[in-house]
Each structure stands twice: as structure tokens, then as C-alpha cells.
Amino acid sequence: MQLNPLSALALAVCAAISLPALASEQSESKGFVEDASATLLLRNAYFNRDFKDGAADAKTWGQGFIGTFESGFTQGTIGFGVDAYGLLSVKLDSGRGRNYSAFFDTDSNGHPVDDLSEAGAAVKLRVSNTVLKYGNQFPSLPVLAHDDSRLLPQAFTGTLLTSKEIEGLELNVGRFTGDSPMGDPARDPNHLKSIDVVGGSYAVTDDFSVTLYHSDVEDMFRKYYANLNYNIPFNELQALNFDFNIYRTRYDDGSVAALAFGGDGQDDRNTLWSLAAKYSIGAHAFIVAHQRNTGDAGYAYDFGDGGSTIYVANSYYSDFNLEDEQSWQASYELDFGAYGVPGLTYKVAYVRGTDIVAGGENDGTERELFNQFKYVVQDGAAKDLSFKLRNSIYRADNQVGPDLNEVRAFIEYPLSIL
Structure with missing residues (x-):
């Protein structure tokens, strides 16, 4: 099915007005300036990927400044506003041969640049509880999700309509034609033709x-996504949660995305799904998950649809998304707030993937041990200052991927300017 954004938009609006509406957010608008906000996020990030097969390690340290401004909406039936952002990153340590390109681009001599900067803006209008925005944005949808896991966030250029006219229902329809990746200040270096998205x-x-979504990346693939999330609370301290995610991808003939993940470029298809069960009891949570990939190729993403477009359970350093791969996860989470240290959390996870098509056989394997500590200051002058340290120990068959140890460290401090 070829996605038609205009038809999808009409369908979304009809669905929204056919049911009882919520109170209008636009009618409660205080004004362009009165509802405006501006923040500056200071992000200090260190990345170390230590390869065990002799390949050059990637080690980079940088300071990022992420400024965002969101205006309110003018009063009246139709409200108008503007959102804007400014990004700056400064290299603190790196070098030729060990630079990590998702932090800093390289010059013509292969040296990492000393700094990167980017700015963008979007205009927006609101009717009732429906917002139409055009310009540079940070979409976070299951089929179009910008990546913000490094120093500076990825951005997209396009149009997005978000409607929340019905209580509990959110509808999104969009079309984007530009992708500004992490570590690169260019507006669209990957030459994204278009991606259309619809769902809610x-x-x-x-x-x-x-949750249901559909996307169409021109000359790459068409995706369908669904999620079911069910929570069973037993009492105030105990609950059982089930989370099911599934992607169904049909690659365009000759798609480089399909070829990169084992397809032959002709009518390649893929299905990736995961089911996670999480049992929470007080400060503790125990998770088991199974994930399976079937079809003519592995699951491809970040080919015009964003570096975080993989809403499945077993996604850490590895995404366990290779051709015919099936993987199991066992993980544990701890909230130290119950032990007198509010704001401190810990997670450990072990994932093993098997039956990967590699070297012409279905016997490839990979495994990862993931650990993460995070602490957020709860009060005082440094309130909201956060520290995050994560480590992945990854091992795989040679035909699947190189063995490595990875460390990522983040210090973030949000400043409210307005």
C-alpha cells in the first residue's frame, strides 16, 4: 500500500472529530510569550569502544550545548507559535584514527573537527488540541525516531501533525524530506528523498x-509497527507488565538497506518482534524477553527513519536484529530510592542471540552483558544534574561482528532560561 499523507490526514481529522472531545488547549492559551520556555542542556559525554580483534579503537570526549526555545501559542481560534534550537559541540579529546564519527565529523585529512554547530526552527499552529508543525524537528515515533544517544541529537526537516482531541488517543501524520545526523552539521548529507508516517x-x-504506525521511506522500505502494552497491578508494590512490539518491513527492490542486512535486493521482507515480561516488586524489577527476526534480510533502520527506530526489547549496544536471529534476555533493575538514595538506579542485562545467517549458515551467535548506573540529583542547587555510566561487553562469532568492550559516560545539567 502506498501511503498518501493527505488521505491519512483527512482520516485522522475525521476520526478525531467523530468522538467526544477534550477541553481545548488552545482556548486556555495565555499567549506567545506568556507560555514560552527556553532551556540549555549541558551535556558532557565520553565514548570508548575497545575492539578486541586489532581494529582501531574509538575514543572521543566532548562537551555539548543543546539550547531549545518553545513559544506559546497566540490566543484565538487558531494559535501560532515558533520552536527553535541551537546546537554546539566542542571536542575535548580525540584524534586521527580513534575519532568516533557520531560525535565529530572529520575534515579532508581525516582529522576530527574541533567543534560543530547547527541551528534550526519550526513554525507551528494549533486548533483545539491539534498541532501542525513545519520545519526542523526531533520526532520520536516508532517508525521515525531521532537519535539522541550521543553528544548532539539528530534532527529532521518536514511537517508533522499531532492530534490529541480524544482522551487517551494520539494521532500523528507527517512527511519529512531532510535528515541532519549526529556528528554532522549538514542539513541533509544523506540526501533523504522523503519519509511519510501515519499512526497513533x-x-x-x-x-x-x-499503538499502530506505518511509514514509507522513498526508495528504501515500507514499515508497519504495532505495540500492545498490558500492566497487571497486584498492589501498590507489585505489578506484572507485558510489552509486545512488532515491525513488518517490505524493502524496495534494489534498496541499499536490504543489501546491508543480507537481502538480495529483490522483494526482500522482514519481520522483527519481541515480547518482554517485567515483574516489579518494590525497588526491584525482573525482566525476561524473547526477540525473533524472520524473512529475507535483517531488520534495517536509520536509513532515513532515524537512529532510534527500533522499539524492541533486546536493543542495547547490539540490537539483535540480524537475519533469522532469535535472542533471549534476562535483566534486573534496582531503584536505590527505597534504600535511602533517591535518584540512583541500576540495570544489568544479559542477551544472547543465535541462529544468525552468517557465512551462508544459520549458526552465527552473539551475546552482550550490559550494565548501567544513573544518578539524578533530587534537590538543592544542583537539582536535575544527572550522571550516567554504561558498559557493554560484547562477543560474537567472527562472521557476525567484532568483539569489543564499550564504555559511555554522560554528565547532563539542564538550565531553565525562560
């Missing part, structure tokens, strides 16, 4: 939600 989520009850 609905909270059926407080404990059960459904």
Missing part, C-alpha cells in the same frame, strides 16, 4: 494501550 496510540484503560 490509544490508552484503552490505565493499564492497557495499543
